[in-house]
Amino acid sequence: MTLFTFNVIRLLVIAALTAGISFLLAPVLIRFLHKFKFWKKEARKKTITGEEAKVFYSLHKERETTVPRGGGALIWISVLIIIFLFFALSNFIDIWWFPELNFLSKGETWLPLFALIVASIVGLADDVLQIFGKGKYVGGGMGFTRRLLIVILIGLIGGLWFYFKLEWDTIHIPLIFNFPEGIDFFIGLWYIPLFILVMVASWAGGVIDGLDGLSGGVFAAIFGAFSIIAFSQGKADLATFCAVITGTLFAFLWFNIPPARFYMSETGILGLTSTMTVVAFLTDSVLVLPIIAGLMVIEVGSIILQLLSKKFRHKKIWLSTPIHHHFEARGWPAHQVTMRFWIIGIIFAILGVAIRLLG
DSSP: OOHHHHHHHHHHHHHHHHHHHHHHHHHHHHHHHHHTTOSOSSOOOBOTTSOBOHHHHHHHTTGGGTSOSOTTHHHHHHHHHHHHHHHHHHHHOOOTTSGGGOOOOTTTTHHHHHHHHHHHHHHHHHHHHHHHOOGGGTTTTTOHHHHHHHHHHHHHHHHHIIIIISOOOEEEEOSSSSTTTOEEEEOGGGHHHHHHHHHHHHHHGGGGOSSTTHHHHHHHHHHHHHHHHHHHTTOHHHHHHHHHHHHHHHHHHHHHSSSOSSOOHHHHHHHHHHHHHHHHHHTTOTTTHHHHTHHHHHHHHHHHHHHHHHHHTSSOSSSSSSHHHHHHHTTOOHHHHHHHHHHHHHHHHHHHHHHHHHO
């Protein structure tokens, strides 16, 4: 058996095993969340500009107050279990091929694992404050400004680590100037603010978590794409890590296809977007990230255009934003919006992988 074949088998088997573990954990997590009534006491009534969110409230007033949040915990708990399970097996079982199953490596998976766990725990704290907090924390959790500062801090730590510890100071620009390979463009110290900017932009894309199963399918396509890119670069451990996240998302989808059994919420969104950013930089694919995550760009763009239209034209473009709520308001069933958006997300991911592999 060649090393290439072994790594492919390892990736697929571990991803499938992770999905199986997630399937077993999900009912336990759902019961736990229901026991503690881990859902909002009231659906959101205001837009980010302080206006009445009448369309959103009419569509989600029941689901927001009956479907538990915190479902994203299934993702990072499953990843932790599988990664440390194989780390333990590789160190304590004296069979030659067991050490090869371990994909926890300093050069490839320490950083994304750290980002996933730290960001997910911060997100979980925000979810707890939204549900059980008192005073200013009720419904709003930490608040937008505080969450933004935390995301900036995570991005700053990541940027400093990449620039000073790993000594990365270039980004790959695909296709342009040197078709089809692209070029590696030196940016020096600007690497740090770029990392922060991408981290914040990725987190903003988390607005996609607002419809049953939508975010799970989109993130599965994104991490599946990065698994292919990492594998093509010879980063088998990182590719396996991304495939493991994809495996957990398949299980998440099983319980979150309309009608949802739980929502991903901030513990899933902040964890996944932070990890996505780190993986994009580790694979030097940051400039194709807006393509791979193209649907998230569209979602954020719809909000920005709506705000600009209301400010300068004094009228809306969409009935509600992000844009998936517009289609809901137009009468599309939730499953129709979700599945059509999945298809768009997969197409973007395929296109992004194709462009990156040219380089």
